[in-house]
Amino acid sequence: MPQTPDRSPAPPPQAAWPAAILFDFDGTLIDSxxxxxxxxxxxxxxxxxxxxxxxxxxxxxxxxxxxxxxxxxxxxxxxxxxxxxxxxxxxxxxxxxxLPADPSCVFPGVAETLAHLCAHIPLALVTNKPERATHAVLQAIGLNSYFKAVVGGDTLPTRKPHPGPLLHAMAQLGAEPARTVMVGDGANDVTAGRAAGARVVCVTYGYPRMPVEELGADRLVDHFHELPAALLDLSVG
Known part of the structure; x- marks a missing residue:
């Protein structure tokens, strides 16, 4: 009997992905x-x-x-x-x-999407939350294995919106700013991303202190599972 041909879409070429993705934490990956x-x-x-x-x-x-x-x-x-x-x-x-971290604080689609992305791209977490607390929460909610680097708000003398934490993470991942995307939910993420020379994607469900449409991100996503398509649409790989 002839085999049914595989009709699943081919994965995008490696060059279509960014060289690295940096993520904010609170309001982007988790409802903290x-x-x-x-x-x-x-x-x-x-x-x-x-x-x-x-x-x-x-x-x-x-x-x-x-x-x-x-x-x-x-x-x-x-x-x-x-x-x-x-x-x-x-x-x-x-x-x-x-306080015990509750895995239910992870926004829908985050774990699955991070697992998909880290198979193609090195990921880092760049947050203003203190580094020790960040590692503890990541471990408790099961997201720690997805990130090759974690930069907290007290890791360096500067924090977002200064570009230093993003540039530090890029250096750890071996990625150039022009081929890096920052994913966040607020003005600090956009300001830091722009100053670091990266492209920026913002989620619309986080904790911005102004309308997310006015933040100036390159792309907006309403649900985290939309992120891979937005990244490929940016074509910064």
């Missing part, structure tokens, strides 16, 4: 806001301050833990003195890192 809210509110409760709501915390995420803590205390009407921010941030991180 509920855990961040829990951690911040426990800290505020220890200080006899009122709790925040999820909408407020969405607006505070993305610029690193010290800025998150500073904004949270300001929102309660009791702003922190600058010299007290480091110690209060340490207290917040101790609370946050003690």
């Amino acid at each position: 806001a509920p855990d961040i809210l829990t951690g911040i509110n426990r800290l505020l409760d220890e200080e006899n301050l009122p709790a925040l709501d999820l909408g407020q915390v969405h607006q505070f995420i993305g610029d690193g833990a010290p800025t998150l803590v500073t904004r949270a205390f300001a929102a309660t009407g009791r702003p922190l003195a600058p010299d007290s921010v480091p110690a209060m941030t340490d207290r917040y991180m101790a609370i946050y890192e003690a």
